Amino acid sequence: MSQYQAPLNDINFNLFDVWQLDQYWQQQSELQDVIEADTAKAILDEAAKICEQQLAPFSHIADAVGAQLKDGKVTLPEHYYTAYASLSEGGWTGLSGDPDYGGMGMPKALSMMVDEMLCSADIAFSLYPGLTAGACVALLQHADEITKNQYLPKLYSGEWSGTMCLTEAHAGSDLGIMRTSARPATDDSYQISGSKIFITAGEHDLTSNIVHLVLAKLPDAPAGSKGISLFLVPKFLLNEQGEPVTRNGVTVGSIEHKMGINGSATCVLNFDNATGYLIGEPHRGLACMFTMMNYERLSMGSQGLGAAERAYQNALSYAKDRLQGRTTTKDPNKADAIIGHADVRRMLLNIKALNEAGRTFATWVASLLDKAKYDNCQLSAQRANLLTPITKAFMTDRGLEACVAAQQVFGGHGYIKEWGMEQLVRDVRIAQIYEGTNGIQAADFMLRKVAVDHGAVLKALLSDISIEITSAPNNTSVALQRAISGLIQHTDIVLQTDLKVMSQNACDYLDAVAYVLYGYMWYRNVKALDSNKHSADFINAKQQCAHWYCHKVLPRVEGLLATIAGDGAALFALEDVQF
Amino acid sequence: MSQYQAPLNDINFNLFDVWQLDQYWQQQSELQDVIEADTAKAILDEAAKICEQQLAPFSHIADAVGAQLKDGKVTLPEHYYTAYASLSEGGWTGLSGDPDYGGMGMPKALSMMVDEMLCSADIAFSLYPGLTAGACVALLQHADEITKNQYLPKLYSGEWSGTMCLTEAHAGSDLGIMRTSARPATDDSYQISGSKIFITAGEHDLTSNIVHLVLAKLPDAPAGSKGISLFLVPKFLLNEQGEPVTRNGVTVGSIEHKMGINGSATCVLNFDNATGYLIGEPHRGLACMFTMMNYERLSMGSQGLGAAERAYQNALSYAKDRLQGRTTTKDPNKADAIIGHADVRRMLLNIKALNEAGRTFATWVASLLDKAKYDNCQLSAQRANLLTPITKAFMTDRGLEACVAAQQVFGGHGYIKEWGMEQLVRDVRIAQIYEGTNGIQAADFMLRKVAVDHGAVLKALLSDISIEITSAPNNTSVALQRAISGLIQHTDIVLQTDLKVMSQNACDYLDAVAYVLYGYMWYRNVKALDSNKHSADFINAKQQCAHWYCHKVLPRVEGLLATIAGDGAALFALEDVQF
The missing domain is CATH 1.10.540.10 (Acyl-CoA dehydrogenase/oxidase, N-terminal domain)
Structure with missing residues (x-):
């Protein structure tokens, strides 16, 4: 376990x-x-x-x-x-x-x-x-x-819980073609009808009411994504005292059988003239929902990191306990802990270096959101906006990488349910998919966060980092400065390509930016070390980990940039029927 | 499904x-x-x-x-x-x-x-x-x-089946410390006692007998892996007519609950004074078992490729059927097949390019084994020996990559059991672990296949390839030649490092060699095209796929080589307690 x-x-x-x-x-x-x-x-x-x-x-x-x-x-x-x-x-x-x-x-x-x-x-x-x-x-x-x-x-107190009801069987990433309808009722409410799938926490008895936020189309809705409105549809309608008393017309059709996160009730919800209340302006529901989506996208990053942290702890503990092979002992009847084997140690250190950078990154993005909220700081808001798709995509991709590597440390035992490592792999896998697949995050990043302003927000950030690491250098600065230069150079190349080329390079480009920013996270980790506050073990761990990251993880960027620079003409020169 | x-x-x-x-x-x-x-x-x-x-x-x-x-x-x-x-x-x-x-x-x-x-x-x-x-x-x-x-x-006819019984609870990759014992009986047989775990097909009723090949130690065994002998232990002992009649002292203790391959009975087998027959020389069992292991390691490659091929077929079919977003249509109520989206198409083409190279690679290695067997060709034997760990590790790692990417093409549906994609991910995952983890394969490749002769066999192979692609160039030659040069250069650097440094770079090095050899597979694919035999679609598919591989997959080598060249001193400068 x-x-x-x-x-x-x-x-x-x-x-x-x-x-x-x-x-x-x-x-x-x-x-x-x-x-x-x-x-x-x-x-x-x-x-x-x-x-x-x-x-x-x-x-x-x-x-x-x-x-x-x-x-x-x-x-x-x-x-x-x-x-x-x-x-x-x-x-x-x-x-x-x-x-x-x-x-x-x-x-x-x-x-x-x-x-x-x-x-x-x-x-x-x-x-x-x-x-x-x-x-x-x-x-x-x-x-x-x-x-x-x-x-x-009631939601803050945990008495009630919430959901987001977006996906329909034929409309997932493309919400514009959804069919759920909202007809105005005689009062100020609406009658919601339609079927939604993949609704997390769609039905359960943890709480006395469930507040569904549902996307649907009004009768006069314009076509496509500009015709979607947001409705609040409670499982139980409230009486005048605000108590949930009358069952609303929303029922669970089935729950999905999934690869993992089995404790989560992933529901098909059927809305049959359910009473709903319009939230925000008509036809502006997608913008409202994106408020929630962006919040959730940060949480996805936590899922990647959370699973990776637990995977690391267990792999580390196993690697210290499991005796196989001889690294120091000479006695052929004895064996040493596998943490002494270079390849096992390498897997552990890769996970550790990525996890700790990820934690610093998550804290950074969250603090930018706080600054945007409390100070109304526009620069922080812009940067949080830029970094949100990285938080979602990169942190969940690294989450799977970490869980798979940690499972590998266990050898055959990693494949056995009893040890719990395979569950982490199954559970974390969903985070790369839901709330907008990581491919969609990458497209969002490339097109709407970078290309949209010709890379201005990103380059200003990289420039600030560059100034910071030059003015107060530490053991990460040289490698990081080099990586930033390469990234800026390739950014200029990428921004001169057309939409299709940018789209096909989006995932690799997001990864390249992320690895460089994780390098900056290690710069900040080292910068924060203080021998008056931190133990010698803690300081050495951070410094060695930073060194490892800059010399044995950050070089992945070179492969990504070389891939981006490669000629991808074949992608559409190969016709659909020839796949 | x-x-x-x-x-x-x-x-x-x-x-x-x-x-x-x-x-x-x-x-x-x-x-x-x-x-x-x-x-x-x-x-x-x-x-x-x-x-x-x-x-x-x-x-x-x-x-x-x-x-x-x-x-x-x-x-x-x-x-x-x-x-x-x-x-x-x-x-x-x-x-x-x-x-x-x-x-x-x-x-x-x-x-x-x-x-x-x-x-x-x-x-x-x-x-x-x-x-x-x-x-x-x-x-x-x-x-x-x-x-x-x-x-x-009886084994060839399928009437009986076979197993290999190596692993014990405390002895997996390190077989030298196993405890299963073999005591000489009064006749020419032995009494085998001990407990083995992770025994694939260890017990079942598909066949009327099961022939266990069991590693155990004789009373006079030298310590470590040089004291292991191989025994044949049938589930049913044979009578004088060779019919399986007497139940032998081997019983199944339990079967494992695993992440996948649930149809495979992975057994704990208990041997209690079971009658066994020595195969080969005493204490030479590991060498005998390696004959079987090497055979199995090639089969692992087929597992990676097989799962990846099925994953590709299903992702392709889904990408052609699933309508989301608009790539050509202007009607906001309509949507196009997602194969038209650059990122989805990229995932499919990556899988296709790696699968087809993998199939050519598998055929190549198998044909080298055939030449070694039928012609007693030493060069072919050497090369098959060199390529075996690549077949096992690289083809299974790419197998997981392909299954995860194909699952990603399905979006949320990829996570639902009904579609079958998540099963492919769970099933293929084991192939990276059993028959020697991929980390062990990489160590075997780096140390016993490359470093052992200062890279002679590998360099001769690369030289032959270089001559071939120069003398009859096609659209893969320039990129491939460049990759070969980079690989040879880094091989020389790697070979000058010590055992620990080689070990920590082994996985990346194996991957780098494999990507280059897959490039050669694409060279051979293109070379074999013949407009008199093959359709225009087939020829264009192969040519575009080769182009894609060389320009958008092969560049991964640059990241791997840069990683290998990076200073990894931190790995052991970080002490066990500081992890």
Whole structure:
């Protein structure tokens, strides 16, 4: 069975040493009374306890039992109920919620760290509070005051949960062709009819109500994605006291049998003249939903990192315990721990170097979102916008890479269910797919985040990094500076190509940018080391890891840039029938 | 449910056009009366039918039902019994077996193609005939005449099956520390006692007897791997007529619950004073077993390719059917097939380019083994020896890459069991692990195949390729020549490093060599094109695919070589406790 211990040491290092967010929090009027370093540490400690004690030890049971549909009701693994109650009671479900509606008002940088721990403990479970938090973000931004007062306090408190209902059987990435309809009723509500698939947490009895955010088309809707509106469709309609009493016309048709995240109820939901309430402007639903999507995309990054962290911890522990082969002993009847084998050690160090950079990256992006929110800082908003698809795609791709490598460390035992490593591979795999596949993230990055302004936001960022690492160099600077130069040069080449060429290179380009930015994360890690605060072991680990990253991981960029530079004319010269 | 159609067109192209093996077969006295192009095609057609009709349509059932242990007996998915009977009746289980003992005497190049089809149809099923064939190779080479006459005809005919019993709970990659013991009995047999784990096809009722090849230690065994002997331990001991009648002391303790290949019975086998017969010399068992291991390692390559081929076919079909987004149509209510999206097309073309190179590579290695066997050609033997770890590691790593990418083409549907894509990912994953992990393959390649002779065999091969592509250039030659030069240069650098540095670079180095050799496979594909024999579609597909490979896949080598050249001092400068 796989173990988990929250990496609080590295989390605190990122929050308080690398990004010095406690200092930032103290400068913000909205935050200075809410949070300081000690509060944050206490919150993280408590979250760690729930993850380590109530979720992680039972995640294999959640996998085996799964969500079960019987007679139109979905039941979840037993320990989900108690763990969810603990989360709700502690106020975790409204951690970054707006205090005006009962949220705790904590910064995103903090909730991102809690997300990582929840995902390490059980990705499937993390989706229930995760979707709820996303729904709250959309409601807070787009709903009217009455709706916010009716729904947000119950969602923040964990009494109710949320979903996002986008996909239909024939309309996934292409929402413009969806068919779910919304007819105006006699009051100010709408009658929603249609069928949605892949609805995470679509039906369950964890909470007394479920608040579905549903995309549908009004009768007068323009064609395509500009004709989609957003509706709030509660499982139970509220009475005048705001209590959920009347069953609405939404039912679960079936639940999917999936590769992993079996504890998550992935539902087909049928809306049959269900009562819904318009959120935001008519036909502007996709923009509203993107508020939620962008929130979720960051959470996907936490899923990649969370699984990778747990995979690493277990592979490391196995590599120290498992005796095979002789690296130091001469006795042919004895064997040494496999961590001494260069290839095993290499796999572990690759995972460690990518995970820790990923944690710094996640904290960075979250802190940029905080700065955009609390300071209305446009530069931070632009950069968070630029980095969101990287957080989603790169962190989940590296998540699979880490879980597969960690499974490999176990040899044959990695393939056996009992050890838990294969579940991590199965669970993390979904994060590359949902909330917009990683290919769609890459296209978004290449076209809408980089090409759209001829690379201006990206280049300004790279220029700032370049100045920073030159003015205060450390053991990462030379390799990093070289990588940045190569990246800028290739960016100029890429930006001169046409749409099809940019699209076919988008995934490799996103990866190249990400590896360079992870190099910057290692620069920041090393820069934050302080022999007065950190142990000699911690300092050496960070410095060696930074060195490893810059010399044995960052060179992957050369392969990516060479691939991007390669002539891809064959892609469309090969006709469909010739595939 | 995932489909499968055997790629007979490309298989025939490889056998008869790329490598012109029909001409070679006609020159060999042992083969000329056994096989010609038409016989080979007929054999492949029949094998394709079994795979397409009796196995592939039911592989999802085999996954769901799995092998089941009850009261000491293992039962398999129902259709396995009929499919196995078809294989046996057609003589497939003895396809490349020695005719002196009832085998069909077909060349390895042909059986390798059948292996690929079986693995596409169902990797788990393929292991039953696969292990049997491996056991036959070991017995043929190391057993005495009486034993061969007793066992080989029954194994070739499929009446009995074989296993290889190596791993113990504490001894996997490190067999030297195994504890299973063999005590001499009063006759010429031995009493085998101990417990073996991960025994594929260890117990089942597909066949009337199971022939276990077991590694164990004699009482006077030297310590370590030089003290291991090989024993034949039949499930049922034979009477004087050679019929299996007396149950031997080997029982199944449990079967493993695995990530995939659920139709394969992976057993814990307990040997309790089981009667065994020494095969080969005392203490030389590991060398005998390696005969079988090397055979199996080639089959692992077929598992990677087989799964990748089926993944490709299904992703291609889905990409042509699935309408999302607009690439040509302007109507916002309509959508085009996703094969028109550059990123989806890129994923498909990457898989296709790697699969077809892989098939040419597999045929090549098999034909080298044939030349070593029938002509006693030392050069071919050396090269087959060099390429074996690449076949195992690279083809299985690319197998996972292909299955994951193909699953990604399906978007959310790829994660749902119903579509069969996630099963391919789960099934193929084992091939990177068993028969020596891919890390061990890389170490074997780097140290025992390349460093051992200062790169002589490899460099001679690269030199021959270089001369060939220069003397008769085609559209792959320039890129390939450049890659070869870079590889040779880095090989010289690698060979000057110490054991630890070579070991930590072994995986990347194996990959770099493999990508270059796959480039040569594309050179050979293009070279074999003939407008008198091949359709315009086929020729354009091959030429574009070759171009794509050389310009958009081969550049990966630059990242690998840059990584190898990077300073990896941090790997051991980071101490165990600092991980």
